[in-house]
Amino acid sequence: MGKEKETPAPIRQSVHVDCSIEETFRLFTEGFGEWWPLPSCAEGEKAEHIDIEPWRGGKVSERTRSGKEHEWGTVIAWDPPDRVEFTWHPGRPDDSDQTVTVDFRVEADGTRVTLTHYGWQWAGVATCASRFATFVAEQMLVAV
Amino acid sequence: MLGALSDPTRQTVLDLLRQRPSTVGDLASRLPVSRPAVSQHLHVLKSAGLVEEERRGTRHYFRLNPRSLAELRAHIDSMWRDALAAFAEFANKETGDHGKRKGNTRTDSTKRPR
Numbered sequence: 381m382g383k384e385k386e387t388p389a390p391i392r393q394s395v396h397v398d399c400s401i402e403e404t405f406r407l408f409t410e411g412f413g414e415w416w417p418l419p420s421c422a423e424g425e426k427a428e429h430i431d432i433e434p435w436r437g438g439k440v441s442e443r444t445r446s447g448k449e450h451e452w453g454t455v456i457a458w459d460p461p462d463r464v465e466f467t468w469h470p471g472r473p474d475d476s477d478q479t480v481t482v483d484f485r486v487e488a489d490g491t492r493v494t495l496t497h498y499g500w501q502w503a504g505v506a507t508c509a510s511r512f513a514t515f516v517a518e519q520m521l522v523a524v
Numbered sequence: 525m526l527g528a529l530s531d532p533t534r535q536t537v538l539d540l541l542r543q544r545p546s547t548v549g550d551l552a553s554r555l556p557v558s559r560p561a562v563s564q565h566l567h568v569l570k571s572a573g574l575v576e577e578e579r580r581g582t583r584h585y586f587r588l589n590p591r592s593l594a595e596l597r598a599h600i601d602s603m604w605r606d607a608l609a610a611f612a613e614f615a616n617k618e619t620g621d622h623g624k625r626k627g628n629t630r631t632d633s634t635k636r637p638r
Contacts, residue, residue: 388593391601395608397615407615415614417607495608500600501542501593 388501394494401484404491405461408482409434413442432466434458440466453480468497477502533557534565538588541575545587 397404407415413430429443433455440453450470457465461484468478478499485492533555540551548566552559566586569575574592578585 388597391597391604393601393604393608395612397612397619399615399619403619404615407618408611411614411618415611417610493608493611495604497600497604500597502539503596503600 391497391500392494394492396487396490396492398490401461401486401491404493405464405484408484408493409460409464412440432464434460440468442470457481531565533561534569537562537565537569538574541586541588545578545585547583547585551586 399407409432412432413428416430428445430441430452431443432438432440436455436458438455438458439451440455441449441451443449452470453466453468455464455466456479457463463481463483465479465481468480478497481496481498483494483496485494536555537551540546540554548559548562551566552562555562566575566577570577570586574589575586576589578587
């Protein structure tokens with residue numbers, strides 16, 4: 381990717397799950413809308429449905445309860461069961477400044493899922509991290 | 525207040541300042557709004573602690589407050605930590621429901637590359 385050279389460093393998180401690597405990859409991608417815990421970035425409510433189209437160039441998108449579709453990103457690598465990678469721009473126009481790479485690796489008793497978010501500094505206040513928006517709002521309230 | 529946050533010009537001002545420190549004039553030349561409007565946006569962003577002002581000679585430069593970047597990092601970091609914890613819970617439950625192995629979830633923050 382060549383993005384490692386950029387500052388600041390990417391954000392990386394990982395988790396262990398008690399499933400085979402194939403099952404983990406399938407649940408992560410097909411089940412995205414079921415496990416995604418955050419409110420819709422578009423309307424502040426839980427997304428009704430989130431879909432990752434399972435091919436390179438496929439769309440990552442959400443559909444809200446009111447039926448609106450919002451694009452979150454585009455799949456740039458689809459390598460089951462090892463890796464899925466997509467651009468990430470919820471709440472913003474399409475750009476490739478931010479990418480999310482999810483690596484799946486077999487480990488004892490299951491699979492390790494490692495997520496790396498490159499270019500997160502471009503997320504700004506429009507990020508789906510609703511808590512950041514709340515944080516900024518609090519800062520503004522304090523400042524006023 | 526939340527309406528102020530969703531102001532697209534203000535988001536663009538933050539985006540431009542992420543690229544480099546700029547004067548009001550620099551920003552106005554890259555935005556479809558007047559200098560007074562840019563000044564007003566900067567005033568709000570500065571009051572919120574997101575932007576700092578620095579005087580160089582007779583010119584006033586605005587830049588992103590580095591602390592706000594650290595805060596952003598912390599918040600996105602916790603967003604992904606929560607998201608992955610939710611995924612692990614979901615995956616382990618799905619597997620358990622199908623009569624396979626079931627176990628505890630655990631998350632850990634890996635060391636950040638530098």
